[in-house]
Amino acid sequence: MDSLSSGLACPQDFSDRRKGLTAPHRTQMHEPSKPQQGPVARMLLQWLMRPASIAAVETLSPHFRSIVLEGDALKGLAWTMGQKIQIAMGSGLSARTYTPMSWDTEKGRTKLLAFAHGDGPGSRWASGLREGDLCWFFGPRRSLDLSAAKAPIILFGDETSFGIASAFRGSRLADDTTYMFEVSDAAETNPVLAAIGLGRATSIVRSAEDAHLAAVEAELLRLAASAHFVLTGKASSIQRIGRALRAANVARSRMSAKAYWAPGKTGLD
Numbered sequence: 001m002d003s004l005s006s007g008l009a010c011p012q013d014f015s016d017r018r019k020g021l022t023a024p025h026r027t028q029m030h031e032p033s034k035p036q037q038g039p040v041a042r043m044l045l046q047w048l049m050r051p052a053s054i055a056a057v058e059t060l061s062p063h064f065r066s067i068v069l070e071g072d073a074l075k076g077l078a079w080t081m082g083q084k085i086q087i088a089m090g091s092g093l094s095a096r097t098y099t100p101m102s103w104d105t106e107k108g109r110t111k112l113l114a115f116a117h118g119d120g121p122g123s124r125w126a127s128g129l130r131e132g133d134l135c136w137f138f139g140p141r142r143s144l145d146l147s148a149a150k151a152p153i154i155l156f157g158d159e160t161s162f163g164i165a166s167a168f169r170g171s172r173l174a175d176d177t178t179y180m181f182e183v184s185d186a187a188e189t190n191p192v193l194a195a196i197g198l199g200r201a202t203s204i205v206r207s208a209e210d211a212h213l214a215a216v217e218a219e220l221l222r223l224a225a226s227a228h229f230v231l232t233g234k235a236s237s238i239q240r241i242g243r244a245l246r247a248a249n250v251a252r253s254r255m256s257a258k259a260y261w262a263p264g265k266t267g268l269d
C-alpha cells in the first residue's frame with residue numbers, strides 16, 4: 001500500500017505522536033514532502049507522522065542519492081535491519097517506501113539510498129531534495145523479515161536493494177553475505193556499489209524478456225546447498241527465482257522475500 005491511510009490502523013504510529021514536531025520545523029523550512037490535503041487530513045497525518053530534516057544529501061550518480069534524515073523524532077526508536085519507512089509525498093494521502101541503511105537512535109539519524117528510476121513522486125522527491133528540507137514519514141515499520149536469516153546469506157536484488165544490502169554490511173552477517181544484483185546500467189551502478197562498500201557485489205545486466213535471470217538462477221542454485229536467500233527488488237524476478245530455488249528443494253524457511261516494486265504498480269508494501 002502506498003496510501004498513508006494504511007498506517008492509520010497501526011498502533012505503533014500513535015505511540016509517540018508529534019514527538020519533535022515543533023513550530024520552527026513547521027514554519028522555517030522548505031517542506032517538499034509535506035502533504036497538501038485538506039485541513040482535517042493534514043492535521044491527522046501530521047499527528048501520526050514524524051518530521052525529519054534532511055541533514056545531508058549526496059548525489060552518487062545520475063539516478064542515486066544517499067539521504068540522511070535527522071531529528072528528535074528519530075531518537076530512541078527501535079529499528080531493525082529490513083524495516084521500512086514511508087515518506088509522505090507532495091500531494092494526497094500518498095507515500096513512497098525506502099529502506100534505512102542504518103539508524104543512530106542516540107543522534108536521531110537514519111540514512112537511505114534512493115534510486116530515482118523515473119518520474120514518479122518518489123523519484124522526483126529524491127532528485128529534488130536539498131539539505132535543510134523537511135520531510136514527514138511513518139515508521140520504522142516491519143517489512144523484510146530477517147529473523148530466520150542465518151549465515152551464509154545470499155542477497156539478491158536490484159537498484160532498490162542497494163540500501164538493504166548496505167544495512168547488511170553494517171550487521172553481524174556482513175562477513176558472510178554474498179550480494180547479487182540485476183541492474184539496468186552497470187556503468188552507473190558499479191561505482192555506486194563501490195561508494196557504499198559493496199564493490200565486490202556481482203551485477204548482472206538486465207536483458208530482453210528477462211533472459212539474464214537464467215544466469216542469476218544458475219549462480220544461485222550453485223550456492224543453494226546451505227545458504228539463506230534474501231530476495232528483494234522486482235516482484236517478477238523474486239517470484240521466478242523463488243520458484244527455481246523451491247524446485248531445487250530449498251526450504252521456504254531458507255528464504256526471506258520482499259518485493260519492492262512491480263511494473264505498472266505503486267506502493268507494494
Ligand SMILES: Cc1cc2nc3c(=O)[nH]c(=O)nc-3n(C[C@H](O)[C@H](O)[C@H](O)COP(=O)(O)OP(=O)(O)OC[C@H]3O[C@@H](n4cnc5c(N)ncnc54)[C@H](O)[C@@H]3O)c2cc1C
Binds near residue numbers: 160
Ligand atoms: C519495503 C520497500 C522498501 C523499499 N526500499 C527502497 C530503497 O531503499 N531505495 C529505493 O530506491 N527504493 C526502494 N523501494 C522501492 C520504491 O519504493 C519504488 O521503486 C517506488 O515505486 C518509487 O516511487 P516513484 O514515485 O519513483 O515511482 P512510482 O510512482 O511508485 O512508480 C511508477 C511506475 O514506475 C515503475 N517503477 C517503480 N519502481 C521502479 C524501479 N525501481 N525501477 C524501474 N521502474 C520502476 C513501475 O512501473 C511503477 O508503476 C522500496 C519499496 C518497498 C516496498
